[in-house]
Amino acid sequence: MSEVIKISLPDGSVREMPQGSTPGDVAAAIGPGLAKAALAAKVNGELRDINRPLEGDTELALVTSRDEAEALELARHDFAHVLAEAVQALWPGTQITFGPATDDGFYYDVKAPTTRDPFSMDDLPAIEEKMREIIKADKPLRREIWSRQQLIDKWSAEGETFKAEWAAELPENEELTVYWSGDDWLDMCRGPHLPSTGKLDPQAFKLMRVAGAYWRGDQNNAQLTRIYGTGWLNKKQLNAHLTRLEEAAKRDHRKLGQEMNLFHLQSEAHGSVFWHPHGYQIWRELEAYMRRAIDGAGYNEVKTPQVMDARQWEQSGHWGKYRENMFVIPDEVPNTEDEGPIVSDAAEWMALKPMNCPAHVLIFRQGIKSYRDLPLRIYENGCCHRNEPHGALHGLMRVRQFTQDDAHIFCTEDQIVEEVQAFCRLADRIYKDFGFTYAIKLALRPEQRFGSDADWDKAENELRDAVVRAGLATEEFGWEELPGEGAFYAPKLEWHLTDAIGRTWQVGTIQSDRVLPERLDASYIGEDGEKHRPVMLHRAIFGSYERFIGILIEHFAGRLPVWLAPVQAVVATIVSDADAYASESISKLQAAGIRVESDFRNEKINYKVREHSLAKVPYLLVMGMREAEEGTVAVRTLGEKEQRVMSIDDAITMLKEAATPPDLR
């Protein structure tokens, strides 16, 4: 072996270093500034510790805080370890388990010693303080290789039963790594880590909350306490993140829905929405928009039964694979006597539909279909009920009754790619109309599924093909494949929207399904005069009206575009002598199709301006005696301080223009 190793650096230069040098040594050789800034290294593309000796000739890139993604990942991982160390320092006997980095921080799952209650929010300040101490102590983080037995012995001796269990399941001969923090604390970890705790900014993290979590994510296992933190490279980033969270809280659709009087939820119908007039106006506008879209795209709208016999759900497969999410109903006249059960043991079952697909197949099956009928696109604003776990319910985003913009395209094998591409174009147009950008992802076969592997290969390939050929399977569109995330009957293409503050929401989907046509015996007569099985494409763009409206409220922070705003204008009078003129103006506005309300109350104009601004009404039309005499109106646009005085006719023209839906412009 030679005495020197050759290090290729990103700028193309090659540096010779003595055998056994570390990336840190290389940094030092390049310059003291870099030596100080270097946090870790990419060795042949793999992220590694700065002090881990290089093995032979390598390509090396030093990672500094400028490499934000890597630096954040390292910092968050280190914060997690410091968190665990702090908790054990404060409460000896605490068991530690796992602590990874997350999208905006880190967490660590711990189990409090039996001598105290599980950790709570009240403990967080003390833990934060201890973490700062550990960071300020600038403890070196040192990698060591241990054998499996060493690990098992150590964890067993210290009563770390979870760690011991985990270690015992690791491969026997693999080199396992531990990291020391100083000389007094260690955790087993694959690494890599920063060279010392002092590289962390003690002002760049905050512990956020505690929550229950299970050992290995299985609810049959021990309950642990998960301590969540958010972690960044510096205080400025942390503050920006905290501001973002505040912004998200302000946009919370549950809060805005209450304030704007759009809808409410109550325990007697938990998980189902009571739409108020203003909220339902948004719905109606979306429904009208979607009807224009599907009418123009060759769909046929239908309406299908809410309740079907259990035998039908058995045949479709839902009874077997989906029953725990279904509401079942006895098909029997209930007993009205005071005595005895309401329903007998002999009752047959029916169920509320959790999906629209079987009913659409039943429509397809009516009459004999020819290949000339295909593709046949059946659309429904389908109201579905799903018996969701109570803990999953969340405002409009996760409910038990929801209406999908659901359609099923029955087509031949040859038509699949074209139909998927047409759908991609339709979805693209619609999401852009609402101002969303999106990413497309392919959810591949789940463990629990119907159908042969060959069918799944085919289905996955054709979805992938369609997107690739449409040029959408690129980084720019966030293309990604998600193993195991498909539906039980088909793989899914998923559209993930990005909203105004950068959060993503899965809404649209298209799935190619060969299972359901088979199970429900759908067929068409081909050119050859023989019976063939159609392929069924399940697809939705809004996903559900409930959820999509929730997303819109948060995306626009309640300030919906004029065409969607439940109240597009409020006419507010300054003095009651202007009421007659205002009433007349309102009639004209209404005749022009503007959704306008009046505010003739005995309040000052300041008060009215404030109230309607907070209610996020796009236009406030102010009328006093001056306007009444001149036939004008003072228009105040939401978010602007200036007012514009114009004639009523001009105001109507302007409002009509502003209120035109994007697809009709």
Add this chain to the structure above:
RNA sequence: GCUGCUGUAGCUCAGUGGUAGAGCGCACCCUUGGUAAGGGUGAGGCCGAGAGUUCAAUUCUCUCUAGCAGCACCA
């Protein structure tokens, strides 16, 4: 469904082992005013449901229920 926290007026929230309070909203009165809160008076509560402890429970304990945050699951 699991764990933790919470449930007091329409809304947001104080508070107490001796059956309750604020602000906003609402009603009425005065005020008719020019672009983000004019003044006064008043009405509103089985203190989430059930059980237990107690002379006495909205307050303490338990069970249930709903909400919230996570987990698990999903449009």
